[in-house]
Amino acid sequence: MPDIGEHRLILIGPQGSGKGTQGELLQVYLQIPTISTGQLCRAEIEKGTDIGKSIEGFVHDGALVPDAIVIALLKERIREYDAQEGFIIDGFPRTVEQARDAEGWLHPTKVIVIEISKKLAIDRMSARRACSQCRYKTTASNVGLHGSQCPRCPGKLIQRDDDRPEAIQKRLDMYSAVTEPVVEYYKQTGLAERFNGSLSIPLVFMEIAHVL
Numbered sequence: 001m002p003d004i005g006e007h008r009l010i011l012i013g014p015q016g017s018g019k020g021t022q023g024e025l026l027q028v029y030l031q032i033p034t035i036s037t038g039q040l041c042r043a044e045i046e047k048g049t050d051i052g053k054s055i056e057g058f059v060h061d062g063a064l065v066p067d068a069i070v071i072a073l074l075k076e077r078i079r080e081y082d083a084q085e086g087f088i089i090d091g092f093p094r095t096v097e098q099a100r101d102a103e104g105w106l107h108p109t110k111v112i113v114i115e116i117s118k119k120l121a122i123d124r125m126s127a128r129r130a131c132s133q134c135r136y137k138t139t140a141s142n143v144g145l146h147g148s149q150c151p152r153c154p155g156k157l158i159q160r161d162d163d164r165p166e167a168i169q170k171r172l173d174m175y176s177a178v179t180e181p182v183v184e185y186y187k188q189t190g191l192a193e194r195f196n197g198s199l200s201i202p203l204v205f206m207e208i209a210h211v212l
C-alpha cells in the first residue's frame, strides 16, 4: 500500500489521453474518490434539486454551468466523509480564474497533466465503434471484415458522428484553447506534473505513481 497522506489531485488531459482510465486506477491505488464535475452536475439534475434545474437550463441553452454553481457543488462534495483522505478532481478547473479561486479551498497538492498529440488522440478516438441499438462499444480493429454485427443484439456496429475525425478535431481544438492557460498556470505555480499519454496505460500509471 502507498503512503496515502493527503492527495488532493487534479487530473487534466484531452479525450483519447487515457485520463479516465488513469483516474480509475489512481482511485483504487490511493483509495480516494475520483470526483468529476460533469457527474456532480448530472447527479444534481437527476435529483431534481433547484440547482439541478438551473444546471439543466444552462445545458439546454448550450451554455457553460456558471463557476459559482460548479464551485459550490465541489466544495460540498469534498467535505464528504470519503474525501477526507484526499481526492482526484476531473473536469475542474476549466479556467485560470477557477484555478486561482481553488487555491483558497481545494489546496491541490499536484496537478497531473496527461499530454498526447492531436494526431494520436484522433487515431485513438476515430477507431471507436458503437452499436446502433445497445450500449456495446469496441474498436475498429476488433470489428474486422465481417464483424459489423453487434455481438449482443441485432444492431450494427457503427462510427458515431461524435467519433468522426472532424468532430474530434473540433473538440480537441476547443480543449487546447480552454485548458492550455490552466496548464500554464500550474506550471508556473510548480504543481504541474506532465506525462506522455502516448505510452501504454500501465506505463503512464507507473510514472504517475512514481511522483505521488
Ligand SMILES: [Zn+2]
Pocket (backbone or CB within 6 Å): 131, 132, 133, 134, 135, 136, 150, 151, 152, 153, 154, 155, 156
Ligand atoms: Zn448491440
